Amino acid sequence: MTVSSTIRPTKELLRDKRDGRALSLEELRAIASGIGDGTLSDAQVAAFAMAVFFRGLDAEELPAFTLGMRDSGTVLDWSDLDRPVLDKHSTGGVGDKVSLILAPLIAACGGATPMISGRGLGHTGGTLDKLEAIPGYDATPDAGTMARVVREVGCVIGGQTDDLAPADRRLYGIRDATGSVEAIPLIVSSILSKKLAAGLGGLVMDVKHGNGAFMSDLDDARALARALVDVAVAAGLPTVALLTDMDRVLGSTAGNALEVRESIAVLTGAPDADPRLVEVTLALTRALLELGGLEGADPAAALASGAAAERFGAMVAALGGPADLMERPDDHLERAPVVREVFPERDGIVVGHDTRGLGLAVMQLGGGRAVESDVIDPAVGLAAVAGPGASVGRGGRPLAVVHARDEASADAAASAVRRMIVVGDSPPVDRVGDSPPVVTEVLR
Numbered sequence: 001m002t003v004s005s006t007i008r009p010t011k012e013l014l015r016d017k018r019d020g021r022a023l024s025l026e027e028l029r030a031i032a033s034g035i036g037d038g039t040l041s042d043a044q045v046a047a048f049a050m051a052v053f054f055r056g057l058d059a060e061e062l063p064a065f066t067l068g069m070r071d072s073g074t075v076l077d078w079s080d081l082d083r084p085v086l087d088k089h090s091t092g093g094v095g096d097k098v099s100l101i102l103a104p105l106i107a108a109c110g111g112a113t114p115m116i117s118g119r120g121l122g123h124t125g126g127t128l129d130k131l132e133a134i135p136g137y138d139a140t141p142d143a144g145t146m147a148r149v150v151r152e153v154g155c156v157i158g159g160q161t162d163d164l165a166p167a168d169r170r171l172y173g174i175r176d177a178t179g180s181v182e183a184i185p186l187i188v189s190s191i192l193s194k195k196l197a198a199g200l201g202g203l204v205m206d207v208k209h210g211n212g213a214f215m216s217d218l219d220d221a222r223a224l225a226r227a228l229v230d231v232a233v234a235a236g237l238p239t240v241a242l243l244t245d246m247d248r249v250l251g252s253t254a255g256n257a258l259e260v261r262e263s264i265a266v267l268t269g270a271p272d273a274d275p276r277l278v279e280v281t282l283a284l285t286r287a288l289l290e291l292g293g294l295e296g297a298d299p300a301a302a303l304a305s306g307a308a309a310e311r312f313g314a315m316v317a318a319l320g321g322p323a324d325l326m327e328r329p330d331d332h333l334e335r336a337p338v339v340r341e342v343f344p345e346r347d348g349i350v351v352g353h354d355t356r357g358l359g360l361a362v363m364q365l366g367g368g369r370a371v372e373s374d375v376i377d378p379a380v381g382l383a384a385v386a387g388p389g390a391s392v393g394r395g396g397r398p399l400a401v402v403h404a405r406d407e408a409s410a411d412a413a414a415s416a417v418r419r420m421i422v423v424g425d426s427p428p429v430d431r432v433g434d435s436p437p438v439v440t441e442v443l444r
Contacts, residue, residue, distance in 0.1 A: 013031065014048060022058055035167040035170055038170075046174050049174055050178060056183075056185055063231050070196040070235075072165060073163045075197050081150075083111055084293060085111070085201045085292075087200050087203055088204045088284055090206040091221075091224070093124055093246040093250055094358055095251045095253060096208075097130065098250070099115060102284055104267065104311035105308045112150050116198050117157055123357075123368065125359070129376050130259050132378065133333060145319075155315055158319075164197045165193040165197045192231055201238070204284050205225060205239060207244070209246060212358070221243055240443065241442070242439050248355055251276075254359065255383070257335070259381070264329050268326060282299050283439045312326065313325060336379040338403070338410045345423075349390065349426060350422070351428050358382065358417070362381050365377070365409055365413050386421065388428055389427045
């Protein structure tokens with residue numbers, strides 16, 4: 001790292017942070033720059049990550065470090081657009097396909113969405129993995145292509161390119177190797193550095209809690225949401241966070257091509273669309289439109305009219321996918337060779353989900369990654385997942401439908417589904433009558 005007259009040697013900065021002392025704004029920006037350009041060694045980056053894991057970053061340090069991470073690469077400029085530039089980020093969950101519906105909804109309502117998304121790891125699915133189930137779709141367009149598609153269509157969903165927040169990409173890999181992924185300051189700076197680099201004018205955070213979320217405890221999720229909102233606003237990005245329920249699969253599918261099919265069905269007005277999926281998508285969209293000064297837009301109308309579906313189809317075609325995906329999804333999305341209904345051992349009513357366990361079952365089928373190098377099978381997963389309160393049994397509705405590559409993996413997934421979907425004699429107490437709301441709290 002280049003040391004100015006006001007910045008002490010890296011070893012001194014690491015020692016101070018290790019001992020709990022605050023670093024100056026200039027020092028933190030220099031550390032972020034050194035992570036991004038490689039002048040800090042892997043050992044120094046690991047030492048910084050562990051020091052932050054144990055000592056944290058205070059209310060002034062965290063925005064400064066996050067902005068330094070943003071400035072380690074290119075910051076997109078949308079100053080020539082006549083629409084507000086808006087985006088959403090989710091902390092991840094099982095069956096979370098909201099981004100595929102929300103981005104074209106924002107475009108249909110008068111906003112622009114350059115959405116930088118990620119891949120799944122462990123029990124949660126990744127938006128890029130879902131989109132790569134679409135033949136020909138370029139999930140990692142370069143900055144020029146992203147800018148062109150946003151201007152032409154109004155939205156684009158793609159991965160982080162080499163020139164966007166490179167310090168984050170390097171730091172995340174070292175955090176993963178050193179067991180410091182869970183530190184809230186590092187989570188916040190990782191998420192927001194990419195969003196700030198995208199040149200946004202407004203951001204909505206979907207912070208999930210429940211047994212299928214990374215932050216399963218509501219208080220932990222609230223603390224993360226509060227930190228994200230506070231740091232984003234301090235960095236100049238208007239942000240609101242919604243705490244949402246992940247005690248059950250979101251929607252009726254989990255698995256990449258299956259989730260694309262479900263998203264297309266929602267966008268094209270399927271009458272049996274999962275109401276919780278629609279509810280959380282519209283709530284996030286409305287919060288984002290408000291941030292962008294588009295309160296008069298009606299996302300429900302844009303969904304019902306097909307305007308959002310038109311934008312999604314145009315985005316897919318502009319990024320190399322089939323032009324007729326919305327009209328003929330089954331002609332393009334791969335299907336698994338083994339499809340099997342899974343019934344419970346006895347008739348009854350679904351009491352609850354071990355949502356994380358269902359996500360892991362999809363991973364074992366090949367629909368997710370245990371490590372980043374694993375190859376995704378786009379066709380496998382679970383469909384028609386019965387939610388809490390649903391009546392299931394051999395004479396009627398199955399627990400789920402397994403889509404598998406072979407009989408052995410179908411057997412294993414069926415066994416997992418029977419363990420992870422709990423069946424009882426009566427609905428759970430908190431689900432008598434209306435289901436609990438999918439949106440738990442809103443933090444501004």
